[in-house]
Amino acid sequence: MAAVITAVMIIDCLQYVAPSETVFRQMREGSVDAVHMTVGYHEDFLGVVQNLQDWNAWFERFPDLIHRATTAQDILDAKAKNKTAIMFGLQNPLAIGADLGRIEILHQLGIRFCQITYNQQSLLGAGCFEPVDSGLTAFGREAVSEMNRVGMVVDLSHAGHHTAMDVIAHSHRPVTVTHANPYQWHAAPRNLQPELIKALAQSGGMMGFSLYPHHLADGSDCSMEQFSQMVMELIADHGADMFGFGSDLCQGQPDSVVNWMRNGHWRKVPVPAVAFPDQPKWFKDNRDYPDIAKSLVKNGISSEDVDGIMGKNWMRFIEAAFKPDGKESS
Amino acid sequence: MAAVITAVMIIDCLQYVAPSETVFRQMREGSVDAVHMTVGYHEDFLGVVQNLQDWNAWFERFPDLIHRATTAQDILDAKAKNKTAIMFGLQNPLAIGADLGRIEILHQLGIRFCQITYNQQSLLGAGCFEPVDSGLTAFGREAVSEMNRVGMVVDLSHAGHHTAMDVIAHSHRPVTVTHANPYQWHAAPRNLQPELIKALAQSGGMMGFSLYPHHLADGSDCSMEQFSQMVMELIADHGADMFGFGSDLCQGQPDSVVNWMRNGHWRKVPVPAVAFPDQPKWFKDNRDYPDIAKSLVKNGISSEDVDGIMGKNWMRFIEAAFKPDGKESS
Numbered sequence: 001m002a003a004v005i006t007a008v009m010i011i012d013c014l015q016y017v018a019p020s021e022t023v024f025r026q027m028r029e030g031s032v033d034a035v036h037m038t039v040g041y042h043e044d045f046l047g048v049v050q051n052l053q054d055w056n057a058w059f060e061r062f063p064d065l066i067h068r069a070t071t072a073q074d075i076l077d078a079k080a081k082n083k084t085a086i087m088f089g090l091q092n093p094l095a096i097g098a099d100l101g102r103i104e105i106l107h108q109l110g111i112r113f114c115q116i117t118y119n120q121q122s123l124l125g126a127g128c129f130e131p132v133d134s135g136l137t138a139f140g141r142e143a144v145s146e147m148n149r150v151g152m153v154v155d156l157s158h159a160g161h162h163t164a165m166d167v168i169a170h171s172h173r174p175v176t177v178t179h180a181n182p183y184q185w186h187a188a189p190r191n192l193q194p195e196l197i198k199a200l201a202q203s204g205g206m207m208g209f210s211l212y213p214h215h216l217a218d219g220s221d222c223s224m225e226q227f228s229q230m231v232m233e234l235i236a237d238h239g240a241d242m243f244g245f246g247s248d249l250c251q252g253q254p255d256s257v258v259n260w261m262r263n264g265h266w267r268k269v270p271v272p273a274v275a276f277p278d279q280p281k282w283f284k285d286n287r288d289y290p291d292i293a294k295s296l297v298k299n300g301i302s303s304e305d306v307d308g309i310m311g312k313n314w315m316r317f318i319e320a321a322f323k324p325d326g327k328e329s330s
Numbered sequence: 331m332a333a334v335i336t337a338v339m340i341i342d343c344l345q346y347v348a349p350s351e352t353v354f355r356q357m358r359e360g361s362v363d364a365v366h367m368t369v370g371y372h373e374d375f376l377g378v379v380q381n382l383q384d385w386n387a388w389f390e391r392f393p394d395l396i397h398r399a400t401t402a403q404d405i406l407d408a409k410a411k412n413k414t415a416i417m418f419g420l421q422n423p424l425a426i427g428a429d430l431g432r433i434e435i436l437h438q439l440g441i442r443f444c445q446i447t448y449n450q451q452s453l454l455g456a457g458c459f460e461p462v463d464s465g466l467t468a469f470g471r472e473a474v475s476e477m478n479r480v481g482m483v484v485d486l487s488h489a490g491h492h493t494a495m496d497v498i499a500h501s502h503r504p505v506t507v508t509h510a511n512p513y514q515w516h517a518a519p520r521n522l523q524p525e526l527i528k529a530l531a532q533s534g535g536m537m538g539f540s541l542y543p544h545h546l547a548d549g550s551d552c553s554m555e556q557f558s559q560m561v562m563e564l565i566a567d568h569g570a571d572m573f574g575f576g577s578d579l580c581q582g583q584p585d586s587v588v589n590w591m592r593n594g595h596w597r598k599v600p601v602p603a604v605a606f607p608d609q610p611k612w613f614k615d616n617r618d619y620p621d622i623a624k625s626l627v628k629n630g631i632s633s634e635d636v637d638g639i640m641g642k643n644w645m646r647f648i649e650a651a652f653k654p655d656g657k658e659s660s
Contacts, residue, residue, distance in 0.1 A: 049432075102379075105379055109438055
């Protein structure tokens with residue numbers, strides 16, 4: 001079982017932790033090889049640039065703990081040096097504006113994941129909380145094709161169902177939902193309909209399991225057994241290769257941040273203030289990943305499948321997806 | 331003599347040509363391996379980003395002619411594939427604003443050269459047309475150190491003499507004047523005092539010969555013999571290794587551009603409209619480089635020195651200078 005406890009790779013394909021030495025050391029304690037880190041919610045282009053500058057300062061300050069990653073090789077290099085690779089992504093395409101050329105610029109700045117939208121309507125498509133989901137827009141089709149071309153992974157988390165299905169039909173490269181769970185397990189607007197999971201599976205896409213309490217059955221009280229059961233049922237339907245983690249961990253952020261996430265600067269009257277929910281007791285921070293791997297095996301998932309889910313599946317996906325179009329298998 | 335006509339490498343370390351298929355094909359006809367292309371005069375950060383987007387579109391359109399270069403290896407790769415490597419630089423640090431972190435962001439966007447200023451006072455230092463040259467500013471010292479750290483080459487072209495001398499004293503990595511000639515050969519404010527050329531030589535810096543008529547003795551009528559004589563005198567004083575070309579070619583730009591260069595958006599009453607001067611007849615465009623190499627040899631410079639000046643000297647400099655600080659010799 002030792003091979004499982006220290007899984008071959010651990011990749012968390014979505015976090016929004018407040019960066020700190022403490023968090024970086026916890027990543028190392030948890031043997032987390034790579035994290036996809038959000039660098040944009042409601043920020044415009046210059047706001048995203050500022051967030052990247054702030055990350056540059058963290059890389060300069062802690063070169064022994066974290067490593068800026070824009071290729072699969074960067075992740076392997078980080079692992080070889082006992083560092084955690086940090087990949088960048090946007091939860092909102094706002095920084096693109098209405099300018100197709102900004103996608104390659106953002107890619108050149110290191111952004112490797114980009115959501116179609118964040119909860120509401122974007123210029124690309126509709127969010128899962130938008131009253132009407134009109135699907136992928138004309139600009140959205142252009143943007144998805146351009147992301148395909150440069151090697152920026154389309155992330156359907158927070159998209160509306162119809163918009164997400166449109167993207168999968170339009171994209172000629174596999175796409176992701178980095179952080180969500182099945183709607184049939186927990187009926188949250190952010191979770192995924194069976195049809196969408198099936199379409200992801202059939203198109204070579206990936207789905208990352210969210211560990212954010214609002215996406216979990218029984219919320220903060222969700223047990224590891226409940227979570228394992230959900231994973232097992234998905235594996236029974238689709239095999240294990242398309243699954244990984246995208247925890248949505250927001251460790252260290254003040255509650256003002258969850259309110260900013262919900263309201264941005266677009267609502268005159270913000271929705272009532274809420275606090276971040278308590279994390280499930282089996283996933284407080286990055287240090288818990290090795291035990292999660294152990295528990296998944298204990299609860300009946302094969303060691304091989306658990307290895308894939310902990311990181312190998314994301315690694316395989318990233319290796320192809322970060323390359324420019326046409327170079328996936330080179 | 332054939333080895334000279336097709337010199338081992340041809341690098342032009344400053345142009346501001348209007349990009350076009352015609353120009354790219356001329357670069358190939360001239361066997362030009364790499365060009366440092368200006369992507370910012372009076373533009374702010376977003377203006378520079380727009381210029382980079384425009385270049386991305388050119389790379390996408392002519393993948394068989396030009397190749398985006400951010401490392402010495404990119405130049406070698408371009409050469410191996412019979413393409414011209416395009417490196418990016420700023421003639422004005424305006425895009426940095428007063429934000430030190432912007433330097434690494436611009437570096438991550440592919441910028442590899444940055445001038446201290448463009449003719450007037452910048453936040454970093456004084457230009458060669460500024461009434462008072464107060465030298466490198468406090469922020470300028472920080473900015474030079476940060477450029478040293480990330481591997482962005484400091485370019486002293488258009489700087490005031492005192493500012494330029496300050497930079498050489500402060501910088502702990504070699505710096506450049508990408509495009510200028512000796513003041514003693516042609517007394518233009520943009521040309522270099524002997525003290526500055528000597529300081530560049532002693533610090534491992536590089537000087538690129540400008541072929542812009544205002545920087546040449548007898549302007550547009552400067553002969554290849556006059557030019558060769560100037561080069562020979564410099565070699566006699568300093569050896570050939572610190573010299574290369576930075577032609578300042580502005581081919582294809584309308585005369586409105588030269589007026590915009592001089593006035594930007596900062597003068598209420600622009601200086602009187604001027605036109606681009608005629609190029610000397612031996613350097614109309616990139617196709618003339620092989621003949622220039624031949625003429626330099628004919629006029630008495632050794633083949634070995636000409637090979638260096640045509641490109642090998644810049645290549646050696648770039649190989650060290652584009653690496654992050656401390657990795658120059660790795």
